[in-house]
Amino acid sequence: MSAAEFTLFLEAAVRLGIPLALAALGETISERSGVINIGLEGSIIAGALGGALGALAFQSAGMGVMTGAMAGCAVALVFAAFVIGLGADQIITGTAVTLGGLGMTGAIYQARFGATGTELSLPTLQALPIPVLDRIPLVGSALFAQAPTAYLAYALAPALWYFLFRTPWGLELRAVGEAPDAAKAAGVKVRWIRFFATLTGGILAGVAGAHLTLAHAGTFAEGMSAGKGFIAIAVVVLGRWNPILVLFAALFFGAASALQFFLQALGLDLPYQLFLALPYVLTLAALSGWVGRARAPAALALPWESE
């Protein structure tokens, strides 16, 4: 494999890993507050369609990212209403939200563009190379000549880390996820924090979906999220709920998805479906190997009754 081929592989890895990173970073925040959002997949697909429709309506990819974020937020709002407002089970609610999100986006898409898939022509997010950095040999163009949403992910990881571990509000959020009763006794508003954390997750997942449509595929297709929401949840576990590690874990998964290019470049001819299944199998393997050592926020997924 030549250097150019490696760079191409790395570039694909980053491009595929960025939506995972964005969604996983958002999920890290919500899980740190004790909420596991299985409906993340719903937020992503909503963001994908929302991004496409917004970009078409405003003829601007940037606006598409905004509408995608809003769509993802709306889905998370439904989830939060049931889980935090009513205290419903997080897992079943999340499953319902994902089903609803997939169904709704499919229905809206079919209604507007017909039952067969049409190729939409969307204004896309152009790659934005960062001067100097993109000249670094081998990795430069892969890491620093990506769409702006990629840079958002790079910036968010350390920012969220700082927020969680060095600010009082991050401390409150972590306390809510570990011991909500103790947090409440210390005067922390548990439900509000969980609410905002969940919405944050939804917004970032929406941006991830918009990235899928506007920077990656250039069009929308039903079910194009293909389980990325679930993989993102696994990425959070692998990254031990630490935003910086989560970013790396997501890029690692992007690499796994990009593996097909790598292997094809090596001249191997394996069944197409094997490559499609690879990220999921790898996720299972990674979860088996790593989980024993990582510890989730103690109150994760447990319902919390306030007085």
Place this chain on the structure above:
Amino acid sequence: MKPVLARLQGIERRFGSVVALDGADLEIFEGEVHGVLGANGAGKSTLLAVLGGMLAPDAGTMQVGGESVALRSPREAWAHGVALVHQHFTLVPRLSALENLALGRGRCTGLRGEAERLMERTRLRVPLDARIEELGVGDRQRIEILKALLRDPRVLVLDEPTAVLTPEETEGLFQLLREVAADGRGVVLVAHKLDEVLRVADRVTVLRGGQTVLTGTAGAHDIDELVRAMVGSDVADAMALGLPDVTTAASVPGATVSDQEATEPIVRLVGVGVKDGSVDRLSGVDLAVRRGEIVGIAGVEGNGQRELALVLSGRQKPSEGVADLPGGIGFIPQDRSIEGLVADFDLTENVALALHRDARFSRGPWLRWDALGEAAGEIRSRFDVAAPSVSTRVQALSGGNQQRVIVGREIGMASDFLVAENPTRGLDVAAAAFVHQELARLVAEGVGIALVSTDLDEILGLSDRVCVLAGGQLVSVPEGERTRVRIGALMLGGSGA
């Protein structure tokens, strides 16, 4: 007349259909330690929660520092100078002590310095950067008190602080409370152990049935009067009230077993150890229990009681050593609503938890629900469970009645041996007395009992022999040394120091 720091009048509060407070009053003067007495369920914790801003009262007035207030959150309580130290620690285990102190205070530079100065002044030392989960019970309570004191309160309120302390630590705490009061503050102390409260309080208030029934200087009322005020009659379970003249096992009717059976142990643990990962929760435990005797196992929570109870009841195999157990074992776990019962199941199904493998109640793979229903009915009547029928979900029963179901079920299983883990925790006086009666009756029938309890009075009042569990190791207490001081010293041998 000293200035009044806080005054609550006519406080009422209900939870659903349960009336917790029905017109309770409390007045705290400057410079005093004020004890709030009452049996379990009298409303003490609820009153404190109202004072601390955790709960809003349904009716009644509150004044703090002379002005009328309606506290809607702990934050408002702090703003008015009231700080509450909770009964069940409200610390986040995975955060450090300093982080716990900082929680909820917003941006606070210089907290570390402030905390260190406070630790100097009060002689309450804790390692600020250690995670709570690494610290013992004594340290955790110190951090809770520091958390409250850091808010510079005018009124410091403590809810059952001595439940987890050894006698020596209790004395240290009382000394501190006297100093805090002398500093011009008010200290409110809730407990249900009379003798402890009387040692430290200047004035007392007695709650019964959610109402204030007595208030005055501690010395002006004798013990009998206070007991009557707490319980409403002279007859009371002395152990539940922590009265000073607690008798030894001589008060328990003698076991009617033959000499042969009396010497042959039905339970024998030799060199038993339990590991949790790399930590030794129990090590080198030797214990024998004979028919018709109650062995009391005292100790501060967190020293291996859970593991010992699980091994003794056959629910867990030891990592090392031998546990020789008989066939018919009953187990009363300490967490009745989570481990003792399935909340969503009714009485019959909960009784079935113990009986469903018994051949008398099944026909092949099928259960005989009619027979199980009868068994549940017998338990309901014999143990006086206040439930309309055996099809009532146990969730709807009070704590005392839930415990009756568990006790009834497990005594039925305990043809040879019963393990009781903190069986009267959180029960009112009548329910606690009932449990003690049943234990005494059981042992008189020749069953052996292991009583694992953090309540020293319960242990001293019921046991034939006493052991102390400290740091995972079991130490026998010789007959002549069964005093609170001696046992307290042995308890200190483990963590919690």
Place this chain on the structure above:
Amino acid sequence: MVQVRDGPRVRARESILIAIGAVVVTALAGAALLLAGGYDPLAAAGAMLRGAFGSWGAFTSITLVRSVPLILAGLAVALAFQAGVWNIGAEGQLYAGAIAAVWVGLVGGALPGVVLVPLVLLAALGAGCLWAVVPTVMRVRLGVGEVITTILMNFVGIYLAAYMVHGPLQEARGVFPQTDAIAEAARLPKLLPGSRLHLGFAIAVVLAVTLAMVLSRSRVGFQIRAVGASEAAARVSGQIDTRRVLVGTFLLSGAIAGLAGGVEVSGLTYALYENLSPGWGYTAIAVALLAGLNPLGVLVTGVLFGALQAGAGAMQRDAGIPAAWVGVVEALVILAVLGLDRVRRLRGEGA
């Protein structure tokens, strides 16, 4: 104060009320959404009902037939949920069962039907069970939550089936991504001559009744319910091996979901192709929850959702509503059940 109104009959009535309430709420919310999208909810409902119940033929050959995989998968999910196992993997287990069934049906052509049909179904059961092994081990041995692992296995199962029909099991002609038709002897007989209703429906009914009896009256059923209601209490009772109950239930659930796939292949399609399942494994969750996890209830809700899917085609043709709409309805049902159940609990505690 102790609730006087309690007991198993009251609880059963409450569950039915919640189910009916959920259907009503879903209908209202669905109508609102349709109106917002510019569709006519009454026309939609009419089209759906006609498509599902319009004629005896429609009822037996479309609605009931469509309900078979939903009932079976719904039973699998209900059983797992009763034990506290969140098996979201019925979809993948179903595909695994379908693959195994098709394979046996293709290679076993020489055997007589009375032998081959049970073999086909057994293969489906075994494959579904196998598909649940990885998530089971990961939960019981490694403490990894089964929600994510079963979902991941769904994707692997779907891609495995796709691989099979593009590759090793592809039809002899090699034109379409589908298998050849399975042998005559491997096919399930019809229940009603002239209709598409096959033995699978009878199997589903029998299985539902059996599971209902086992759960409510047998020792094992009691243990399953106890572990699901409170794993801690079940463990501390000393009478229940919670690990064995969890593993057994998880694997049995996978097997039943596999059976759903096998029955579909040997009763209706007689071959395997991509997208055999329009998401039955996920719909099964709504089916199970609406039935209050009761196997007999699953018979009813399975037919209900079968009707919904049968009517979806008519809805698209006559009222122009996209087929994906069905997913929204399923989500609404789940949320409605959850919401009403929470309301019931909150009211119960405050009473």
